[in-house]
Amino acid sequence: MVKRRRxxxxxxxxxxxxxxxxxxxxxxxxxEAGNDMALVAFGDRTSMAAWVELPSDDRGAYRWKTVDLAxxxxxxxxxxxxxxxxxxxxxxxxxxxxxEWPPRLELLDWEARRIAARINLEIPVDHPLYESWFDxxxxxxxxxxxxxxxxxxxxxxxxxxxxxxxxxxxxxxSGFGPDSALKGGARWPLADGAHIFEPLETWMPTxxxxxxCADFSDLEVGPDRxxxxxxxxSQTIARVDDLVAGDPVAHAxxxxxxxxxxxxxxGLALTRSGRxxxxxxxxxxxxxxxxxxxxxxEGATS
Numbered sequence: 684m685v686k687r688r689r690x691x692x693x694x695x696x697x698x699x700x701x702x703x704x705x706x707x708x709x710x711x712x713x714x715e716a717g718n719d720m721a722l723v724a725f726g727d728r729t730s731m732a733a734w735v736e737l738p739s740d741d742r743g744a745y746r747w748k749t750v751d752l753a754x755x756x757x758x759x760x761x762x763x764x765x766x767x768x769x770x771x772x773x774x775x776x777x778x779x780x781x782x783e784w785p786p787r788l789e790l791l792d793w794e795a796r797r798i799a800a801r802i803n804l805e806i807p808v809d810h811p812l813y814e815s816w817f818d819x820x821x822x823x824x825x826x827x828x829x830x831x832x833x834x835x836x837x838x839x840x841x842x843x844x845x846x847x848x849x850x851x852x853x854x855x856x857s858g859f860g861p862d863s864a865l866k867g868g869a870r871w872p873l874a875d876g877a878h879i880f881e882p883l884e885t886w887m888p889t890x891x892x893x894x895x896c897a898d899f900s901d902l903e904v905g906p907d908r909x910x911x912x913x914x915x916x917s918q919t920i921a922r923v924d925d926l927v928a929g930d931p932v933a934h935a936x937x938x939x940x941x942x943x944x945x946x947x948x949x950g951l952a953l954t955r956s957g958r959x960x961x962x963x964x965x966x967x968x969x970x971x972x973x974x975x976x977x978x979x980x981e982g983a984t985s
Contacts, residue, residue: 826902860925
């Protein structure tokens with residue numbers, strides 16, 4: 684069952700930040716070994732990305748820098764309508780970029796400005812999600828999280844919503860939890876080059892989780908190494924229980940309601956203090972990032 688907090692179920696806005704992008708579609712935090720953090724943002728209007736060193740104080744100044752992915756060596760992301768839906772970062776400074784259609788990923792070496800690896804996400808024809816995954820008008824990946832063993836957890840948005848562990852064909856699923864999520868500061872163990880990933884395990888939400896999160900819009904691993912889920916349609920954030928290999932059901936143990944926001948919630952990140960950062964899809968590059976309070980990650984300090 685989903686348990687709702689009685690006193691802290693509703694979040695409020697601590698502050699808003701201007702990201703120099705239109706229609707922000709994905710954000711992520713790069714957690715480095717020394718506890719330094721950088722926030723990276725992508726939009727789905729153009730191939731521009733923006734990044735900022737995250738201040739130690741959640742109220743500190745944000746000084747953004749930008750890069751055009753169309754100028755990155757080896758990238759297949761188009762300059763217009765890139766359809767970037769999710770991003771996540773490893774401790775080596777590499778950014779994984781998930782395109783909704785076609786369903787593929789590029790691993791960007793940020794410093795070298797090159798694509799180090801490319802992953803095609805393929806679902807076998809006999810898989811129950813095959814038809815909805817390859818429907819170009821349907822729903823594919825909207826969130827991603829690295830795993831220590833080189834696998835990926837992908838959130839499928841809707842019709843139906845699901846969590847999918849992707850990895851090289853034939854490998855065993857490990858499930859997703861604090862012990863399998865990539866550690867802060869660690870490099871995701873994927874070799875350069877082209878790869879094909881297939882589903883190794885699929886988890887469907889309980890009716891209670893689906894009632895609280897009608898769609899899956901983004902994923903984030905918090906400073907407590909727990910998995911957090913953003914829902915645009917329900918305007919909520921949920922903390923997801925461990926996804927266990929062999930148990931095809933996904934539960935949540937906590938749900939928070941977002942405040943009324945001036946834009947569509949598309950991206951989720953968590954600061955070192957455990958506060959949620961939500962990116963908004965807006966038509967102007969103003970007040971399109973919000974920091975929320977109170978902190979939601981277990982063990983976090985305000």
